[in-house]
Amino acid sequence: MRTTQSLSITLPIEMAEMVKAKVSSGEYASESEVIRxxxxxxIARDAAIEKWLVEEVVPTMKEIEEHPERLLTAEEVDRRLDARLASLLAEQEKR
Incomplete structure (x- = not known):
């Protein structure tokens, strides 16, 4: 049984040139290898995003829903960022 399928694809010229350059440089053996x-x-990027959503975003959203009183106002975030920046600049000046 065949484990591959032939496809015909159309790429923008810049992408097609990049694929061909990868092959001609010897980095890949074929254009198909570049695409694969x-x-x-x-696939790896999509899996990483899914993992981030499940492990970090969803729990954070649940925490926000359960404890909205812990959220910072925009003014408090701004104040804390200003303080942190001032601290970093002061440290840098000491060096």
């Missing part, structure tokens, strides 16, 4: 590696990278 790009798709593997896309």
């Amino acid at each position: 590696d790009g798709l593997r990278t896309l």
Whole structure:
């Protein structure tokens, strides 16, 4: 049973030139290999985003819903950022 499928794709000229350059440089053996590696990278990125959403965003949103009193106002965030920046600048001046 065949484990691959042939596709015909159309790329913008810049992308097609990049694919060909990767092959001609010897970095990849074929244009298909370049595309496969790009798709593997896309799959890994999508998995990382999914993991971040599940492990960080969802728990944070639940925490916000359960304890809205812990949220900072925009003014408080601004005040804290200003204080942190001032602290960093003071440290830098000491050096």
